[in-house]
Amino acid sequence: MAELTGLQTQYILHWGEMGTRWGINRTVAQIHALLYLSPRALPAEEIAETLSVARSNVSTSIRELETWGIVRAVHVLGDRREHYESMKDVWEMFRLVIEQRKRREIDPTREVLRRCLAELDAKEPGADYTRERLEAMAGFFEAVTELYDQMKRLPTGTVRKLLRMGTKVRKKAG
Amino acid sequence: MAELTGLQTQYILHWGEMGTRWGINRTVAQIHALLYLSPRALPAEEIAETLSVARSNVSTSIRELETWGIVRAVHVLGDRREHYESMKDVWEMFRLVIEQRKRREIDPTREVLRRCLAELDAKEPGADYTRERLEAMAGFFEAVTELYDQMKRLPTGTVRKLLRMGTKVRKKAG
DNA sequence: CTGTATATTCTGTCTGTACTGAACTAAACG
DNA sequence: CGTTTAGTTCAGTACAGACAGAATATACAG
Numbered sequence: 277m278a279e280l281t282g283l284q285t286q287y288i289l290h291w292g293e294m295g296t297r298w299g300i301n302r303t304v305a306q307i308h309a310l311l312y313l314s315p316r317a318l319p320a321e322e323i324a325e326t327l328s329v330a331r332s333n334v335s336t337s338i339r340e341l342e343t344w345g346i347v348r349a350v351h352v353l354g355d356r357r358e359h360y361e362s363m364k365d366v367w368e369m370f371r372l373v374i375e376q377r378k379r380r381e382i383d384p385t386r387e388v389l390r391r392c393l394a395e396l397d398a399k400e401p402g403a404d405y406t407r408e409r410l411e412a413m414a415g416f417f418e419a420v421t422e423l424y425d426q427m428k429r430l431p432t433g434t435v436r437k438l439l440r441m442g443t444k445v446r447k448k449a450g
Numbered sequence: 451m452a453e454l455t456g457l458q459t460q461y462i463l464h465w466g467e468m469g470t471r472w473g474i475n476r477t478v479a480q481i482h483a484l485l486y487l488s489p490r491a492l493p494a495e496e497i498a499e500t501l502s503v504a505r506s507n508v509s510t511s512i513r514e515l516e517t518w519g520i521v522r523a524v525h526v527l528g529d530r531r532e533h534y535e536s537m538k539d540v541w542e543m544f545r546l547v548i549e550q551r552k553r554r555e556i557d558p559t560r561e562v563l564r565r566c567l568a569e570l571d572a573k574e575p576g577a578d579y580t581r582e583r584l585e586a587m588a589g590f591f592e593a594v595t596e597l598y599d600q601m602k603r604l605p606t607g608t609v610r611k612l613l614r615m616g617t618k619v620r621k622k623a624g
Numbered sequence: 625c626t627g628t629a630t631a632t633t634c635t636g637t638c639t640g641t642a643c644t645g646a647a648c649t650a651a652a653c654g
Numbered sequence: 655c656g657t658t659t660a661g662t663t664c665a666g667t668a669c670a671g672a673c674a675g676a677a678t679a680t681a682c683a684g
Contacts, residue, residue, distance in 0.1 A: 281574050281575070281580075283566050283569060283570060283574070283580065284580065286562065286565075286566060287562065287563075287566055287584070290558075290559065290562045294555055294558075294559055297473055297554065297555050298473065298555065299471055299472065299473045301641085301642070302642080303642075303643080312583060312587075313579075313580060313583055313584075315576055315579045319660090320660080320661075321660085329643075329644090330643065330644045330645070331644095331645090331660095331661085332643080332644070332645075332646090332661090332662075332663080332664090333642080333643055333644075335661060335662060335663090336642095336643095336662085336663090339662090356651080356652065356653090356659080356660075357659085357660060357661090358660080358661080364583070364586070366586050366587055366589070366590040367590060370590065380471065381468055381471050381472065384464075384468075385464065385468055388460065388461065388464045389461075392457050392460060392461055395457060396457055400455050400457070401455065402489055405487075405489045406455075406457065406458065406487060409486060409487055409538070410461070410487075412538070412540050413486075413540055415540070416540040416541060416544065475671085475672070476672080477672075477673080493630090494630085494631075495630085503673075503674085504673065504674045504675070505630095505631085505674090505675090506631090506632075506633080506634090506673080506674070506675075506676095507672080507673055507674075509631060509632060509633090510632085510633090510673095513632090530629080530630075530681080530682070531629085531630065531631090532630085532631080
């Protein structure tokens with residue numbers, strides 16, 4: 277990964293772009309893209325040079341990727357620098373990311389909805405209507421959580437297979 | 451909705467908070483939350499007052515919600531102002547939002563991946579490895595698209611039923 | 625028409641986040 | 655140990671997006 281090919285650059289830039297739309301820091305996303313494409317683990321210094329970002333920026337970004345569990349540090353004999361590599365199993369990567377986003381975005385919302393419903397006083401104005409709306413929303417979040425839990429139980433690869441099956445069935449029927 | 455109850459305020463603030471995490475403008479999310487809870491359509495002026503934001507801010511935010519198709523303007527006899535109301539079917543709302551996010555985030559990525567794979571020159575350094583990685587990623591995006599298309603075909607309500615069935619099965623088995 | 629109410633567009637300001645470069649810490653080498 | 659190298663933390667800067675308020679446009683009433 278000393279020099280990027282045009283193709284690699286294109287992918288990395290796009291990934292960074294998409295990252296921002298998903299609320300993921302551009303540099304974090306770019307670093308992930310770089311490591312994902314790299315056949316070998318890269319030291320921070322090299323990442324910084326390749327992407328033209330500050331060394332400190334790489335440090336914090338790598339840390340974030342590590343907390344997500346999709347990047348880890350490995351060591352190379354005769355080199356005391358840390359080398360970073362990305363997980364290569366795409367499905368597992370997204371599973372990890374989704375799990376954490378769920379924790380930060382779905383779970384707190386479920387909590388709030390539950391608390392709201394618990395606190396809802398029948399005497400306050402329009403309580404019936406409010407309850408109806410909150411319950412509908414809460415039901416949705418419960419269902420999503422349920423769906424997520426069910427998918428989590430399936431061993432890796434099964435989702436893929438199910439999906440392929442579904443495709444075939446649909447094609448036959450269509 | 452002249453005055454918000456504590457509960458409504460809580461919900462609206464939380465929704466705004468979550469919106470920012472999903473890359474949705476806080477005001478847009480808050481307005482949506484307000485309209486969702488409101489038993490009647492509200493004029494822009496009232497929205498601005500209730501949420502303490504500028505009238506102009508409401509105008510642009512409403513526009514965004516309208517393009518998503520989850521808020522629409524309705525008219526009230528004897529009042530020439532536009533009144534805005536939110537869709538109340540939570541499942542349909544999220545379906546609309548997801549559809550559009552898919553268009554903006556999944557589809558372009560699929561395109562880039564396809565183009566990258568098409569352009570990939572076997573002569574460039576590490577072409578085999580790059581191809582492998584790009585294909586894995588592309589496969590994931592194709593699968594997600596497939597999944598989405600299949601779910602889209604199901605009539606509203608079916609997803610809910612399927613989910614409930616799944617829950618029962620799992621409970622029995624567990 | 626003119627005046628008033630409503631809605632939109634535009635411009636400058638503000639805020640929050642990303643990022644750099646420097647200072648600092650820790651570890652490895654000789 | 656001192657020196658070098660890697661890694662982290664911090665303080666200030668830069669930038670993007672959100673927002674308010676003013677200016678403008680549109681529509682309706684009298």
